[in-house]
Amino acid sequence: MSAEMTPPLVDAPPRESFLTAGYGVKSWLLTRDHKRIALLYLASITFFFFLGGLFALLIRLELLTPEGDLVQPETYNKLFTMHGIVMVFFFLIPSIPAVLGNFFIPMMIGAKDLAFPRLNLLSWYVYMIGGLFTLWAVVHGGVDTGWTFYAPFSTVSSSSHVLPAAIGIFITGFSSILTGLNFIVTIHTMRAPGMTWFRLPLFVWSHYATSLIMVLGTPVIAVTLLLVALERIFHLGFFDPALGGDPVLFQHLFWFYSHPAVYIMVLPAMGVVSEIVPTFARKSVFGYRFVAYASVAIAVLGFLVWGHHMFVSGQSVYAGLFFSLLSFFVAIPSAVKVFNWTATMYKGSISWRTPMLYAIGFIGLFTIGGLTGLFLATLGVDVHVHDTYFIIAHFHYIMVGGAIMGYLGGIHYWWPKISGKLYSEGLAKFAAFVVFVGFNLTFFPQFILGYLGMPRRYHSYPPEFQVLNVMSTAGASILGFGYVLPLAYLFWSMRYGRDASSNPWGATGLEWQTTSPPPTENFPVTPVVDWEPYEYRPKKEVAAVG
């Protein structure tokens, strides 16, 4: 249903919406409306994002000089550990699913709410309790095992607050499981009449795949952290070689979850881009089914490749061969998606609004991130670059260049629908440009540092690496500035922004059929879907063509 056909729903002031449905702390902290829970998550993960970002800036400041002279070695080890834990478990994994997924999946499939609203609220509280445990660990001196908690350092040698951090992540894992479970059941049982599987927006497909990973992977990190906790409390020998354990088994259990976890972080961002590109190219997605199947293929194949993190760990050569081969197979669906997005733009009518800039940035940077992943899947090269800054650059290109670009793109794309207000386009484009420049200046030098052999997690390094590190730190400060800007003008827009119509971008999703911001029950009457997804041409012309 394109915008021209039906006059946009008249926005009768004052606007009744889920924001005005109740006031006061109780109406927010005890809400069961998926949209309000999404905003609760938005506030929490923004806090954790800037906390993790602060740790990142301190790390970059330390690395300005070859000698480790800004902070003590123990402090630096805690800085990069906390940066890892906070960013991975408390920002990247929940960000898009818990905020944009929670808010828009019910609306996109024409449902009133998620299948289990109370479970959804419980998942936010579980996330916050896990967060408090981790914050307690941070305040009381932090944990210095790296976000990977490798045994036997984490189980025997480390004297820092490993237990509270492990409990914190263990609890937050359940928030991930509950969200994944909620999404799977909602997508299966609550689609509006006419909303068949192949009329679902690709955002919903990518979140379905993400939920599969959340549900199938998270329990394994939970049991791994439980084993580490049991070993620390009772001096057991699960991973302690002195008592007959094998540290490589820990790595298997850890990476069985943690590699699929990187797909939990990037798949939702792919879903956001799959929504933005067709809307701003005003053209249906190229190869809809291939992009949809690619999401599920990534989710499934993502579980067969974890051993490429362990090529030099003492894992057997033959297992290395298997994991290397499978890692090349999991790269193909990502390539297919990138090609399909590019093909969607062919012969489109492309508008350069901020969300599209973020999407284009995502496509460029995610391509570089994905291709450098092939270096790490190649056995011969990975032996040299493993645990160096090449790896740091690779996963930041995917996480920051990909997931965060996608997240910001999604926030800018749906902000009019969430807040009912328009932000200032000029400032937003400037911020996107600053983020793009700052990001590349921070992480591209690290590819060179990596192949030069600078190991990761070093607070002091040989003097010949200094120039590249200074460039990286300069980039980090630009990137930090670029991330603060959206915080400013989005809050500003909530107060002073122009009112947004129900469909400012002329998009085709169901979420654009209702008012901005939407009422609590999303739709006055449950919509009936009888059109194909991403159909921008008027209905009768479509019907005529047949």
Added chain:
Amino acid sequence: MSDPVGPHPGGGDAVRPHAMTEHIVSPKIYVAVFAILLLMTGTTTAVSFVDLGPWSTVVALGIAAFKATLVVLFFMHIKYSRPLMRIVIFGGLFWLAIMLLITLSDFMTRGWLPVFQRFEP
């Protein structure tokens, strides 16, 4: 062009020919399954005293798997519920198999390094 008839107003893929009420399983089936389960428990304990070499683990796990299948099919009504539930169970077991088999493949092939030394000069 697009199939006009979507799923029935109930939405979702709860598309079933008849509004299926909860299938009532008669207690006789429950008691029969219960008896078999007890019998199997006795068998597996008895068999464990016989030295079957490597086969003793296979037999023990086989009996356990059979008992579990009985519980799932009859006590948990999978025999009477829609195919999606079976896919969910199969998915869970398949992922468990992925974790077990691929990790074991690492442990079992660690000693093979000398094997290929004989092939390459």
Added chain:
Amino acid sequence: MRGDFPLFPDSASTIASQVDHLYFYLLAVSAFFSVLIAVLVVVFAIKFRRRSEADLPPTIHGSLLLEITWSAIPLGIALSFFVWGAKIYFRMNRPPDDALQVYVVAKQWMWKLQHADGTREINELHVPLGRAIELKMTSEDVIHSFFVPAFRIKKDVVPGRYSTAWFQATKAGRYHLFCSQYCGTNHAKMVGWVDVMEPIDYQNWLAGGGGSGSLAAAGAALFQQHACNSCHRPDSQARGPNLEGLFGRTITLSNGRTIVADESYIRESILNPTAKLVEGFQPIMPTYQGLINEEGVLELIAYIRSLQHPNSSSGTRMLPPTNRMPAPNRPGQETGGAPGSRPADEERKP
């Protein structure tokens, strides 16, 4: 801040050039696809920019042929990476038989390196040019990782077992040695140097160095000290298996499995004797876990390795000859650690 800064590491080992070639191949393919996507996206964004709100692009749902091509071609290229990478990986994991043995013990935040002839070094490794060096490594506490960027080699040093890595230097010089697996507070300080020297200089260094008694001699001393020979005697009614000529031989265990008696087996039999019990012997050997440290185990292994079966040649093809560099003017050099010989030196005690 140093003005000149390298953008590419030294290439100082036989494997390094092969890794670099594969790296450039990967770099070329990645550059091609990155530029291709970037150019296409920018060109489309400009060429098909939205001129008016009313223009309606054609509906293109996709093309199966295109999908197949951009799945098959990337898969083909990817498999070429896989095959080339695997070949190099096999070469990295297979040390040549005539490699010079160096024993590495990693400890929280230092590298202890021992040459076969007993020379010990801390955070320094002197090696001759053009000679394959095999590193037999273990750790006393947590996982470390032996990483020499100039040789493109890296191997995790896992406590509780031996890890093997090898290299053959092709360029003399002094190269960085890093610990690349996070191991605690001074992980960044656990660095060192690998000095590749011309063979002659290496000889002079070896001769001049404080070469204490050979590893095997130290092993013999430990063998006496712990009265191992009370059970492990060549005569028939000994309660422990005969160790002469054991190294490299295939032995059968009590549960019927047969394995090759390599360093890992001997180390495990010292520290956890009943894990792999030899057929026909009772599980009576006590564990020496905590009584003998990692260096002591390496010395015992060097000693057992030097025990030749009286009437057989120097062991099977699997057994690399005890590769001590011929050091003509080494005082007190003993070939085999004959039982009962006086411990050659005192400062060996940790």
Added chain:
Amino acid sequence: MAEPRPLSREEYAASRLQHHFVSMEQQRDASTLAMWVFLVTEILFFGGFFLTYTVYRWQDPVGFAHASQNMDIVLGTVNTAVLIISSLTMAMAVHSAATGRRKPLLAYLSATILLGFAFLGIKAVEYTDHIHHHLFPGPGFRFPGPDKPAAEMFFSLYFGMTGLHALHMIIGIGIVGTLLVMAYRGRFTPEYHSPIEVSGLYWHFVDIVWIFLFPLLYLIGRHLK
């Protein structure tokens, strides 16, 4: 105001339907699918322990077998039987809820809880016996003979796996307890009894975990001397 007449069964069922579901059947579908997806996460959660058990037993099977001989096979078998009976009573509880017979429902739920406590009681007996024989892993662990490391690993896994299982059993008893209170208040009718169905699935799953734990922990050393 007149005493409000009790709701008819249809009105009561309609009151239990949550606002965002279209029909009661869709709500039941959702809750059953949700429980099965949750049980998949439990399969993988216990799977981590089963993987650790498999790897370490593969490395030293004889040591594991010797350690397993210290388990009391009679109590183990009795415990398995107790859990299977509790599965039967739980299944019968679901059946009586579906057929609207309140008295049998209350009886079967109480039986299930009692059997659950019986299981935990037997486990407590076994645990104290092991601790008494210095078989609890850690510094105080004593094990005669040469298989001490393998035995300590076996008992770490034994206490880990059965402890986790017992924790799930305690949670199960808590759930069935609340069901008993709700059933006593007449909250379940043939149209609306999905909480009992869903809790039944959870209980049967915990029973299935024990069905696998029993042979792997109790029966592996029997055929030796």
